[in-house]
Amino acid sequence: MMSDDSEKPVADPKPDTKSSPPPKPDTKSSPPPKPDTKSSPPPKPASKKPEEKPIELPAFEKGISDKLVEKFGDKVEVGFVKKDRVRINISKENIHKVAEFVRDALNYDHVESVTGVDFPTDKEIEVVYHVGSYTDSSLARQILVLATRAPREENPIPGQDSTRLPSIRDVFYSAEFGEREVFEMLGVYFEGHPDNRRLLLPEDWADLPPLRKDFAIKGR
Amino acid sequence: MLKDLITPENANVFVGKLGDILEKAIDKPLGYAINWGRIWSLWPVHIETACCSVEFGAASSPRYDVERFGIIEAFGSLRQCDLIVVQGTITRKMAPRLRLVYDQMPEPKYVIAMGACAITGGLYFDSYNVLPGIDGVIPVDVYVPGCPPRPETLIQGCMLLQEKIKRMKARKIV
Amino acid sequence: MTAELPPGLALQKADERIMTLNVGPQHPGSGHMRIVVQIDGDYIVACDPDPGYVHRGEEKMAEYRNYITNIPHLERPVIHDSCNILYPYVLGAEEILGIEVPERAKYVRVIASELNRCIYTMYWLAIYGIFLGHSTMFMWPAGDRELLIDLMEKMTGARVTHAHFVPGGVRNDLPPNFEDTCLRQVNYFERRIKEYAAVFYDNPVLISRTRGTGVLSRQDAIRLGTTGSVLRASGIDYDLRVKEPYDVYDELDVHTNVMKEGDSYARSRVPWLDMMESCNIIRQALQKIPKSGSVRTKLKPNPKTKGPATVYKRVESGRGSLGCYIVSDGKPEPYRVKMSVGSFRNLIALPYLLKGEKLGNMPSVYWSLNYWPVEADR
Ligand code: SF4
Numbered sequence: 017m018m019s020d021d022s023e024k025p026v027a028d029p030k031p032d033t034k035s036s037p038p039p040k041p042d043t044k045s046s047p048p049p050k051p052d053t054k055s056s057p058p059p060k061p062a063s064k065k066p067e068e069k070p071i072e073l074p075a076f077e078k079g080i081s082d083k084l085v086e087k088f089g090d091k092v093e094v095g096f097v098k099k100d101r102v103r104i105n106i107s108k109e110n111i112h113k114v115a116e117f118v119r120d121a122l123n124y125d126h127v128e129s130v131t132g133v134d135f136p137t138d139k140e141i142e143v144v145y146h147v148g149s150y151t152d153s154s155l156a157r158q159i160l161v162l163a164t165r166a167p168r169e170e171n172p173i174p175g176q177d178s179t180r181l182p183s184i185r186d187v188f189y190s191a192e193f194g195e196r197e198v199f200e201m202l203g204v205y206f207e208g209h210p211d212n213r214r215l216l217l218p219e220d221w222a223d224l225p226p227l228r229k230d231f232a233i234k235g236r
Numbered sequence: 237m238l239k240d241l242i243t244p245e246n247a248n249v250f251v252g253k254l255g256d257i258l259e260k261a262i263d264k265p266l267g268y269a270i271n272w273g274r275i276w277s278l279w280p281v282h283i284e285t286a287c288c289s290v291e292f293g294a295a296s297s298p299r300y301d302v303e304r305f306g307i308i309e310a311f312g313s314l315r316q317c318d319l320i321v322v323q324g325t326i327t328r329k330m331a332p333r334l335r336l337v338y339d340q341m342p343e344p345k346y347v348i349a350m351g352a353c354a355i356t357g358g359l360y361f362d363s364y365n366v367l368p369g370i371d372g373v374i375p376v377d378v379y380v381p382g383c384p385p386r387p388e389t390l391i392q393g394c395m396l397l398q399e400k401i402k403r404m405k406a407r408k409i410v
Numbered sequence: 411m412t413a414e415l416p417p418g419l420a421l422q423k424a425d426e427r428i429m430t431l432n433v434g435p436q437h438p439g440s441g442h443m444r445i446v447v448q449i450d451g452d453y454i455v456a457c458d459p460d461p462g463y464v465h466r467g468e469e470k471m472a473e474y475r476n477y478i479t480n481i482p483h484l485e486r487p488v489i490h491d492s493c494n495i496l497y498p499y500v501l502g503a504e505e506i507l508g509i510e511v512p513e514r515a516k517y518v519r520v521i522a523s524e525l526n527r528c529i530y531t532m533y534w535l536a537i538y539g540i541f542l543g544h545s546t547m548f549m550w551p552a553g554d555r556e557l558l559i560d561l562m563e564k565m566t567g568a569r570v571t572h573a574h575f576v577p578g579g580v581r582n583d584l585p586p587n588f589e590d591t592c593l594r595q596v597n598y599f600e601r602r603i604k605e606y607a608a609v610f611y612d613n614p615v616l617i618s619r620t621r622g623t624g625v626l627s628r629q630d631a632i633r634l635g636t637t638g639s640v641l642r643a644s645g646i647d648y649d650l651r652v653k654e655p656y657d658v659y660d661e662l663d664v665h666t667n668v669m670k671e672g673d674s675y676a677r678s679r680v681p682w683l684d685m686m687e688s689c690n691i692i693r694q695a696l697q698k699i700p701k702s703g704s705v706r707t708k709l710k711p712n713p714k715t716k717g718p719a720t721v722y723k724r725v726e727s728g729r730g731s732l733g734c735y736i737v738s739d740g741k742p743e744p745y746r747v748k749m750s751v752g753s754f755r756n757l758i759a760l761p762y763l764l765k766g767e768k769l770g771n772m773p774s775v776y777w778s779l780n781y782w783p784v785e786a787d788r
Binding site: 281282283284285286287289290291293294296297298299314325327329330333337359360362363364365366383384386 | 442468489552570784
């Protein structure tokens with residue numbers, strides 16, 4: 017099913033939304049996880065130093081991020097553009113649409129890993145998808161990093177509180193086990209995921225989700 | 237003379253004494269024979285619990301070949317086994333299953349704790365999902381330290397177990 | 411749970427016809443995991459893998475140790491492939507700590523990682539023999555594997571848990587005369603594994619048990635995001651050593667082995683072909699390695715990071731692409747370490763492959779996924 021889409025050419029400009037032609041300034045060395053200085057959902061680096069002579073961004077990777085910015089305007093924010101790695105920060109309402117666009121127009125076809133990172137100071141949990149491509153040989157060494165954030169609650173009841181994200185399992189099937197793992201390890205419920213069950217932890221686990229920062233391992 | 241000593245009242249006492257003497261006389265050689273049979277055919281259960289199973293596999297490979305010491309390669313059903321080699325970490329999810337396996341094995345049964353993880357938790361002493369040693373779950377006969385133990389160490393552990401079985405009581409005297 | 415899964419993949423309510431079986435965790439055909447299968451007669455109708463019996467919380471522990479002390483426990487998920495599983499972590503830590511690696515160390519790493527790939531694959535092949543009830547297939551690889559383990563022991567000092575890769579290079583230089591010994595043993599090893607074709611891969615028993623079972627089509631392999639030999643056995647030419655060369659792989663000539671069939675037979679044959687390719691790579695690396703030079707940039711005991719950063723590094727391990735995502739917040743300990751491991755990614759294919767198979771084919775399909783449960787659970 018996926019590869020039917022991927023037979024399309026790589027460049028699919030989709031000139032429907034010409035809202036924001038100028039691409040956002042891609043700060044090359046923007047460090048996304050900086051859990052102490054941020055409060056807004058997309059991790060914008062607080063120290064926004066105006067780099068007068070921009071460091072040369074890799075052209076191909078810049079093209080990918082430009083396409084996304086062109087399509088979605090300011091709904092997406094470019095985290096960094098490095099060699100072979102592009103990071104896009106997306107709010108949780110748009111993650112599904114962006115994932116669909118990434119699959120259909122940009123030819124990415126599988127999720128390599130789904131990672132949850134807890135940021136207690138921001139009261140948010142970040143979920144990061146690393147998306148790659150097998151079918152398009154020009155993308156073989158590229159990893160597109162889609163990052164989104166869910167609100168975090170102090171006393172989590174996994175599955176019932178507001179820590180929710182839309183699942184992209186119906187876009188990228190390969191995210192299925194990864195999302196299940198994030199659900200049990202961080203308590204992020206994925207709406208639309210048909211199988212939000214426990215995967216790795218014991219059946220009788222009743223503690224906090226273990227990868228949250230306030231879950232301390234013994235003796236530390 | 238004997239006739240005077242044995243009366244119908246105390247006959248069963250004498251028979252009991254005689255039985256004791258007989259048992260003492262027979263038990264040692266018989267027990268020795270039973271134990272001798274046991275030590276050369278230890279059947280380990282096929283239960284892998286963590287990465288130490290790599291070295292357990294290597295121990296039955298042609299170079300180390302534990303089979304020549306009477307430890308048979310792990311195949312078959314646990315109902316015919318009498319040895320558990322706990323090959324490494326026991327997590328909280330695995331612990332009830334390990335106990336279940338132990339309970340289903342027929343007596344007599346022996347346990348070798350292989351690897352630092354099975355002894356104390358090892359490298360994972362502070363992990364949230366790992367038991368600090370398996371002694372809380374099942375009784376252990378021999379500890380084989382190492383992370384992972386080399387196959388030679390495992391073989392030595394098995395030989396220690398055989399030594400131990402040799403000295404054990406073969407049968408329970410009531 | 412049942413409604414939106416593709417029909418037939420979710421477990422159904424057991425009735426008189428459909429029986430639910432628990433395979434594992436104490437079972438010769440499951441390893442350290444449980445597979446819940448539902449069978450109708452002899453045919454599997456649904457399957458639900460239940461991993462997590464070796465989940466040891468590596469990722470949580472990594473947050474409490476610094477970049478150097480993380481090394482020993484992060485290699486434990488695959489102790490017989492310990493160089494490869496450390497590789498992405500070490501590459502990422504180097505980027506975060508800002509260290510350069512000497513040229514000779516890069517070659518030593520390539521040699522060690524290829525030797526380890528062979529050691530892993532031989533063990534996997536040996537266990538595949540047990541799963542198929544083929545004793546020779548256990549004994550031969552398990553015995554020949556010791557040759558390479560000897561080499562690694564000479565090189566690193568330990569049989570399986572080497573902890574040889576550190577940020578900044580490798581721990582020790584090659585021992586004297588290692589090159590000659592290595593070349594001799596690798597040549598012998600290659601001659602030896604070529605003989606396996608006659609005993610295993612042309613063996614009618616193996617063929618009848620693996621050909622045509624568990625066929626993973628090209629589309630599905632992409633859609634499920636499988637990796638490594640599973641992917642290459644389904645006809646997709648993707649190997650990170652070629653596609654995204656790390657360290658010195660771009661200077662070496664690496665050939666990717668691809669098979670079209672996508673069945674268990676192809677999946678069992680691709681790793682064997684990869685081993686011969688590894689022998690080739692080792693020979694090339696032994697030729698090109700700089701004859702002298704340092705192998706390690708020394709680090710302070712508690713090294714400073716350059717500041718907040720995220721890295722995602724990938725390498726090709728014995729089980730496919732192995733990624734490590736490190737989030738650093740500038741402290742000496744990583745803020746988050748995530749291992750994206752090949753076994754975990756291949757596990758998702760198991761319900762697809764087993765549906766409609768005979769129960770007797772379960773072990774051969776399961777183990778052909780190049781799966782190592784300890785790694786998948788982390
Ligand atoms: S003792 Fe070491 S090798 Fe054995 S299970 Fe524990 S960590 Fe793994």
